[in-house]
Amino acid sequence: MESPSNQLVNKFVISLPEGKILGFVTDINVEVSDNQYYFILRMKVFENLSRGEFHPGMFSSEKKIKIKPEDIVNVGPDVIILGDGKVPPLREIERLVHIAEEYNALVKELEKKEEEIKKLKEENKELQKIIEELERKVKRLEVIEDDFGHLKEQLLKQEGQLEMAREYIKLLEGIRHDIDEIRNNITSLISGYIEEVMRKVVNEELNARGLKKTII
The missing domain is CATH 2.30.30 (SH3 type barrels.)
Structure with missing residues (x-):
């Protein structure tokens, strides 16, 4: 060599x-x-x-x-x-040229990444708007849910009151039935009493006249 x-x-x-x-x-x-x-x-x-x-x-x-x-x-x-x-020696120059090429490649890659980051930021901005809108909708739904809860409580109360009203109506119907029975009994008693009184009056009148008692 x-x-x-x-x-x-x-x-x-x-x-x-x-x-x-x-x-x-x-x-x-x-x-x-x-x-x-x-x-x-x-x-x-x-x-x-x-x-x-x-x-x-x-x-x-x-x-x-x-x-x-x-x-x-x-x-x-x-x-x-x-x-x-x-x-500098040629090898050093070549090394520096290689470094410069790598640097330029990295710069281009960085620019590409920056474009991607910019695009992602725009997409993130749009997603943030969508998230904010969804959060507003969720809040509205929570308010509606609270209102529904209150309404449900009121309906349950009204259902309870309605059930009480039904029971009261049943009670009134029972009382009405009892009243009808009492009325019928009173009517029967009055009719029987009047009939008995009339029979007694007629019999007394017949007795006074020496006639037979009537059978009514």
Whole structure:
């Protein structure tokens, strides 16, 4: 497996902050200082670069540059891109792009949820109106139920009074029957008494005249 340092050889070096091609790497060394790794890039410097054409005359001199691993934004098949610590590595950029995409997706999802919440709030508002109307109806029904209870009590009282009236009527009918019997008895007694008195008067009159008693 090729070492990371060897992957930096025979590649063009581009500086993003400077916006130019720095040169072509011909050799590389690794240096360690204060627990920090450095790459010493030996490269041919571009000169007389014009019209975007590459030719041997462009490499007129060589120089060395010292970079940290974190200065490297990305390493491609032919190019090393440097950010000089001002540009995050490509993986970090990709990670940030991925985070941004996730954030945008979450924002869209949140907007969708907010629309759903808004819709649910409207539905809840309508349901609240229905509940309030039902509560008013329940209160009216409770009032009607109370009135019905009072009416029922009054009807029960009236039924009791009616039953008493029926019993009283029965009593009156019994008394009336007794009165009729008494009246009939009195009538019979009076009729018998009158008949007896008349018979007695007639008999006395006949006796006074010396006649026989009448049989009435």
